Amino acid sequence: MSPKKNSIILFAVVFMVVFVSATDKAPALIKWIILKDCTVRVNGSTNINKFSCSIPEYQRSDTLTCYRPGNEVPVVLSGRLALPVISFDCNNSMMTNDLRKTLKAKEFPSLNIYFISLEKYPELNHAQEPITGLVNIELAGISKKIEVNYRFSMDEQKIIHLVGTQTIRFSDFLLVPPRKLGGMIRADDRLDVIFRINFKRIADS
Amino acid sequence: MKKIFLSGLTAGIILFIISYGGLYTAIHYFPSFFVDYNNPLFNSNGDRDILFYSHAFIFSFALSWFWERFKGLFKGHFILRGLEFGFVYGIIALVPVMWITFSSLDITFTMVSSWFFYGLCQAIIAGIVFARTNP
Numbered sequence: 001m002s003p004k005k006n007s008i009i010l011f012a013v014v015f016m017v018v019f020v021s022a023t024d025k026a027p028a029l030i031k032w033i034i035l036k037d038c039t040v041r042v043n044g045s046t047n048i049n050k051f052s053c054s055i056p057e058y059q060r061s062d063t064l065t066c067y068r069p070g071n072e073v074p075v076v077l078s079g080r081l082a083l084p085v086i087s088f089d090c091n092n093s094m095m096t097n098d099l100r101k102t103l104k105a106k107e108f109p110s111l112n113i114y115f116i117s118l119e120k121y122p123e124l125n126h127a128q129e130p131i132t133g134l135v136n137i138e139l140a141g142i143s144k145k146i147e148v149n150y151r152f153s154m155d156e157q158k159i160i161h162l163v164g165t166q167t168i169r170f171s172d173f174l175l176v177p178p179r180k181l182g183g184m185i186r187a188d189d190r191l192d193v194i195f196r197i198n199f200k201r202i203a204d205s
Numbered sequence: 206m207k208k209i210f211l212s213g214l215t216a217g218i219i220l221f222i223i224s225y226g227g228l229y230t231a232i233h234y235f236p237s238f239f240v241d242y243n244n245p246l247f248n249s250n251g252d253r254d255i256l257f258y259s260h261a262f263i264f265s266f267a268l269s270w271f272w273e274r275f276k277g278l279f280k281g282h283f284i285l286r287g288l289e290f291g292f293v294y295g296i297i298a299l300v301p302v303m304w305i306t307f308s309s310l311d312i313t314f315t316m317v318s319s320w321f322f323y324g325l326c327q328a329i330i331a332g333i334v335f336a337r338t339n340p
Contacts, residue, residue: 046243048236094244094311101245178249180242182225182257184232187243 032199053090077115122152213269217262283336291329
């Protein structure tokens with residue numbers, strides 16, 4: 001093979017590699033704006049009943065930033081949800097007040113969810129895609145890194161729907177599960193947290 | 206004094222078993238009745254459990270002293286004396302206390318009625334014990 005032919009082949013290979021990697025690579029920085037119709041629900045139980053409390057509507061337009069310099073995994077996220085604990089509603093005023101008291105709403109008015117990473121960048125199509133990710137949950141002044149199970153999907157309006165579920169424990173945040181009448185009525189330490197967040201992609205850079 | 210103490214202690218032990226055993230059983234079999242206790246009005250961190258569980262003895266010693274002072278007023282069979290004693294306590298202590306409790310706290314009528322019934326049963330049982338141990 002002649003040196004000229006070799007050079008052409010080499011050039012073609014380099015060109016293809018550069019072209020393919022340039023077109024395949026996602027934008028380095030993706031911003032998702034959190035839409036206002038987001039909810040957070042906690043499900044728990046006591047030895048006499050089950051309860052379900054939710055923050056029905058997230059009122060802030062926070063932004064999540066997704067850093068994706070290449071095809072590296074995990075994908076780095078930054079941004080947070082700051083949820084007002086006082087907005088928890090258990091459809092029962094007594095239980096609502098009890099949960100707020102247990103979560104120390106007066107001292108620590110916000111439940112913060114800091115997004116850290118995703119195991120991979122979601123495909124973002126109609127089908128729900130399960131992805132795990134790391135978040136830092138800050139509750140009652142205690143911060144804990146937790147792996148969350150997400151399901152990502154995107155609808156026709158290009159709105160990204162994220163459903164995150166995870167079980168946490170009161171004791172993880174040094175909270176005492178409510179107990180009444182000398183412990184005869186007591187709440188389970190486990191709380192199932194489900195958050196539904198809707199995003200819209202706003203900018204790439 | 207010894208009689209007051211001994212009959213108070215006896216009534217306290219019996220009431221402890223019946224009251225907390227009954228409460229435990231009621232919570233187990235009628236859980237929906239206790240849902241309203243998930244309320245910040247009720248202590249929830251356990252630091253007063255000792256006070257909660259000593260109530261049977263505080264109640265018994267107080268009523269034992271009361272019995273010693275007024276037992277001459279209760280005549281007849283020991284069960285009848287205990288019943289009358291319980292009803293007297295119910296009328297002069299429980300009704301006014303439950304009245305002010307219901308009027309001032311955010312609790313249900315069912316809840317306050319159950320407290321009245323619970324206190325009345327305790328006083329009747331204590332009265333029967335006193336009528337037997339300190340006639």
